[in-house]
Amino acid sequence: MPRAGLNQQIVVREAARLVDEVGREQLTLAAVAARLGVALPSLYKHVRGADALAQKLSAFATAELADELMTAAVGRAGVDALRAVAAAYRSYARRHPGRYPATQRVPDPADPDHVAAGERAVGAVYAVLNGYGITGDAAVDAARTLRSALHGFVSLEVAGGFGLPRDLDRSYDEMIASLDAALRGWGSGRTS
Amino acid sequence: MPRAGLNQQIVVREAARLVDEVGREQLTLAAVAARLGVALPSLYKHVRGADALAQKLSAFATAELADELMTAAVGRAGVDALRAVAAAYRSYARRHPGRYPATQRVPDPADPDHVAAGERAVGAVYAVLNGYGITGDAAVDAARTLRSALHGFVSLEVAGGFGLPRDLDRSYDEMIASLDAALRGWGSGRTS
C-alpha cells in the first residue's frame, strides 16, 4: 500500500476546496479524509484536530485574501485604489464562499503566519486610506468603517441576506461611491 | 414524575439564553435538554431537530431585534432616527452575542413568523431612509449600504475582529456620521 504523500498544506488546501463546495458548516475531518483517499485518523499526523484544521484554514484563506487585496492596491491611489480593493474583496468572497467566512476568525496568536496574514489584509485597507491622506488615529476609525462596509456587504451577499439578487453590482458601486465621499472628507465637520 | 411542561417557545428561549452564554457554535440539543431538565429525545416533541431549532432561534432573535429597532425608530427622523436605530442595533448585538449571528440566517420561507420578522427588521431600515427622503429604487441601494455598515461593524466587534477594544464607541460614532452625510446627499453626483 503506497503512501498518500500528504502534508499539512495539502490537507488545508483540500479543506479549502471542500468548504467552497459544501459550506463552512460542513467542514469535517471525515469529508476531508475521504476526498484525500485516506482514513480519518491519518489526518491527525498533519493537523491536531478539527478545530486546528479550521484555524489553519482561516490562516490560509486570510493569506490568500491579503495577497489579492495587496495586488489590487499596488500602484493605485485614491478612489482607484478604493475601487480596486473593494472589487477584489467582493470577488474573493464570491469565488470562495466557504473560505471567505473563514477569514473572519480571529488570528491565532500562536500561529505567526496567521497573525501576519491578518496584518497584511488590514494593511491593504490602510494603504487605501493612505491614498486619501488619512493617517494616525483617524485612520483607525476610517479603517473600521471601510472594513465594516466591505465585510458587511459581502457577508450579507454570500449568505443570501439581500432579498433579490437584482442589481447587487450597482448597490455595491453606490456604497463604494459613498465611502469615497466619506473618505475624501474624513474628519471634516467632526471631532478630528 | 411530573411533566416538565415544555412547549416550543420555552425550548427556543432556552436555546437563545444558551447561545448567548456559550456561542452559537455550541448550540446543541443535548445542552438545551440538560438545562431544561429533560432527556434529549424529549425535545423532538417540540422541535423537528437540531437544524429546525437553529431556524426557530433565528426567527425568535430576528423578531426580538426587529422590535428593538422599531422601538428606536418610532417618533424620530433624520439623523436622530439613524443614531437611535444604529445604537439599538449595536446594543442588541452586544447584549446577545449568540442571538445576533442567528439573525443573519436567511428566513425560512415556510415559517411565516420568520419571514415577517425579517421584513420588520428591514422595515426599520427603510423607516430611517424615509426620514432622509430616500424612497423607491434608490432606497434599495441605500438600505443595503446601511445594513452592510451596521452588520459589518457589529459582527466584527462581536467576533473580536477589531484589534484593541479601544475607542470602539468613537469609531462607531464616526461611521454613523459618515452614513448620515452619505444619506443626506444620497443620489447627488451619482447616476441616480
Next chain:
DNA sequence: CTCAGAAGCTAATTGCATTAGCCTCCGTCG
C-alpha cells in the same frame, strides 16, 4: 544494510443526533 522516525491503518471510546416504541398524565366526553 540497518534502523528510526514518519505516515498510514485498525480498533475502541465518547458525544450528539435521530428514530422507534413504550408509558403515563390529564382533559374531555359519554
Next chain:
DNA sequence: CGACGGAGGCTAATGCAATTAGCTTCTGAG
C-alpha cells in the same frame, strides 16, 4: 364518575464524527 386518547416524557438502539492508542510499513540517512 370513569374511560379514553392524545400529548409529552422516557429508555433503547443506531449512525456518524472526533479523538486516542497502539500497530505496521515505508523510506531516507548513515
